[in-house]
Amino acid sequence: MPDRKTRLVTLMLTGLLAGPAFGASKILATSGAGSIEGAAGGGLVPWAVIGGYGSDGEWGAAASLGRVDVDDFRLGTASVLAGVHDRLEVSFAQQTLQVEPLDAVIEQHVYGVKTRVAGHLIYGRLPQLSFGLQHKVNQNPAIATDVLGANSASGTDTYIAASKLYLHALFERDLLLNGTLRYTDANQTGLLGFGNSGGEDPQLVGEASVGLFLNPNWAIGAEYRQKPDRLDAVDEDAWRDVFVAWFPNKRVSVVGAYADLGSIALWDDQQGWYLSVQITN
Amino acid sequence: MTRLITILIATTLLAACSTQPTEPDTTLYNRLGGQAGITTIVDNLLFEIGGNETLIGFFADTDIDRFREKLIEQLCEVSDGPCEYTGDSMAQVHADMDIDNRHFDALVTDLITAMTEAGVPTGAQNDLLARLVPMHDEVIHAEEHLNGDER
Ligand code: HEM
Numbered sequence: 001m002p003d004r005k006t007r008l009v010t011l012m013l014t015g016l017l018a019g020p021a022f023g024a025s026k027i028l029a030t031s032g033a034g035s036i037e038g039a040a041g042g043g044l045v046p047w048a049v050i051g052g053y054g055s056d057g058e059w060g061a062a063a064s065l066g067r068v069d070v071d072d073f074r075l076g077t078a079s080v081l082a083g084v085h086d087r088l089e090v091s092f093a094q095q096t097l098q099v100e101p102l103d104a105v106i107e108q109h110v111y112g113v114k115t116r117v118a119g120h121l122i123y124g125r126l127p128q129l130s131f132g133l134q135h136k137v138n139q140n141p142a143i144a145t146d147v148l149g150a151n152s153a154s155g156t157d158t159y160i161a162a163s164k165l166y167l168h169a170l171f172e173r174d175l176l177l178n179g180t181l182r183y184t185d186a187n188q189t190g191l192l193g194f195g196n197s198g199g200e201d202p203q204l205v206g207e208a209s210v211g212l213f214l215n216p217n218w219a220i221g222a223e224y225r226q227k228p229d230r231l232d233a234v235d236e237d238a239w240r241d242v243f244v245a246w247f248p249n250k251r252v253s254v255v256g257a258y259a260d261l262g263s264i265a266l267w268d269d270q271q272g273w274y275l276s277v278q279i280t281n
Numbered sequence: 282m283t284r285l286i287t288i289l290i291a292t293t294l295l296a297a298c299s300t301q302p303t304e305p306d307t308t309l310y311n312r313l314g315g316q317a318g319i320t321t322i323v324d325n326l327l328f329e330i331g332g333n334e335t336l337i338g339f340f341a342d343t344d345i346d347r348f349r350e351k352l353i354e355q356l357c358e359v360s361d362g363p364c365e366y367t368g369d370s371m372a373q374v375h376a377d378m379d380i381d382n383r384h385f386d387a388l389v390t391d392l393i394t395a396m397t398e399a400g401v402p403t404g405a406q407n408d409l410l411a412r413l414v415p416m417h418d419e420v421i422h423a424e425e426h427l428n429g430d431e432r
Contacts (some may be wrong), residue, residue, distance in 0.1 A: 025335055025386045029391075084291035086382065125415040152309065158335060168411035172404030215403040 008061055009078035009094070016213050024053035024060050024088065024281060028216055029247040030121055030165070033063025033255045034278040037134055037189065038079035038093030038112045043274055045207040045257050046224045047178045048120055048130035048163035050114065051091065052281055054251050061086055061281040070261055070272035074098040075191075077276075082114075089114040089132075096203050097191050099143075101267065107139040119162075126245035127177075128165035133157070136190035143192070148233045148265070150193025151200060157184040174223070176211035187231050188264060196230045203228040211245070219245040223257075237262020241274060253278045309412075313396075314407040319356045323349055325395035329388075335387040339378060341372030359412050371419040372426035380421055 012220070018231045032049040035041035052060020052212050060083040068075040079093035091112035098105055112134045119126030130165030133156040138144065141153035148209035159182040169175035185202040195201050205228060211221030225239040257274040286325065313319050330336045340348070351368035358366045368374065392397060396406045419426045 027386050055386045056381040057383050141319045168407040
């Protein structure tokens with residue numbers, strides 16, 4: 001089952017675990033977690049944070065494995081990212097969607113860049129503002145283009161994200177707020193292709209995350225991701241989840257969530273578990 | 282969806298319950314353990330800095346006794362304790378050091394460790410950090426905050 005790219009990510013994961021830690025000073029958990037499209041974020045939503053623990057003048061790297069297990073689908077993601085000077089993030093994700101009722105597999109590659117343009121997650125008044133691109137190439141677009149009427153097999157999302165960690169904000173705890181605006185022509189993040197019979201049909205969608213740090217190691221929260229609904233043949237709903245995140249140290253983070261993905265292709269009411277593990281240098 | 286909402290409400294309640302309400306007349310100073318507690322925090326912090334390659338170089342020529350004394354005073358004052366900070370302004374102290382976020386992040390990390398080792402509860406830790414972090418700009422861009430006569 002695991003193909004070459006998944007093996008590559010697994011190799012990087014073990015490499016990062018075994019390799020020597022090099023200068024990476026950012027405060028615990030400010031790396032964010034791994035997200036389904038490879039960018040540092042919450043799980044479903046990319047955040048403005050730059051992944052890894054590299055602060056000013058430092059590098060950071062991370063590798064993640066994630067899995068969403070809902071009623072009729074399983075989405076596996078394997079991703080790697082590098083953060084440069086807490087300013088620039090490049091990422092790659094390989095997504096594998098198993099459509100269980102059809103016994104079909106759809107794979108997608110996501111190439112991401114993100115750059116912090118203003119502000120900081122913790123310091124100063126301004127939230128951290130980042131601008132990002134995600135170029136997605138669906139490897140098995142036949143279902144999307146031939147059956148569902150998608151326009152193409154690849155597309156590029158652009159987004160801006162704003163993230164701020166408010167210290168001592170709620171119940172004496174630190175509160176993370178994130179808002180992301182995405183301009184996209186992807187159907188179900190691209191797993192069902194891009195655009196529709198009318199062409200690309202890009203739309204602006206909003207995404208949001210809240211997280212509350214119970215202590216430096218544990219956070220709970222929720223995410224919401226608005227989605228376009230542009231295919232005539234099938235419905236697409238917003239995605240949401242509630243999560244628990246664990247940052248035992250700067251090497252490892254784990255996110256567990258309960259996700260509600262609504263209708264996907266022919267199947268309604270898709271709910272289930274999300275689990276993601278990230279290893280950082 | 283109802284299941285989702287139930288989980289959300291349950292976790293929020295959990296968060297609320299795990300937090301002791303602060304008595305209004307308890308100062309942060311008391312919650313840090315008063316003078317003894319703050320002294321322990323600062324001593325723990327000096328120990329952490331001593332083992333931190335990112336930070337130790339800055340303190341090569343520092344009078345550590347003075348640094349320790351002034352920092353204890355400052356944490357006492359900032360946490361509404363019965364002290365007056367008698368050191369130099371943050372801008373004066375940190376000017377021309379070329380401190381960037383890497384150093385600031387490293388110091389925050391060491392301070393969290395120092396407080397945790399001293400047994401300071403999470404809420405009080407967050408409160409102290411929330412009072413210190415606004416000094417970030419004065420530390421990082423110290424030169425811009427200096428008045429003419431301080432230079
Ligand atoms: C909010 C953050 C900070 C606070 C509240 C703070 C506080 C202080 C205080 C009270 C002093 C003693 C002042 C005096 O002697 O009159 C001091 C000195 C010093 N601080 Fe900071 N500081 C902060 C951030 C930093 C950072 C990020 C560094 C970077 C490594 C740093 C490096 C130093 C050094 C090297 C000295 C000794 C200066 C000397 O030798 O005279 N500080 N700081």
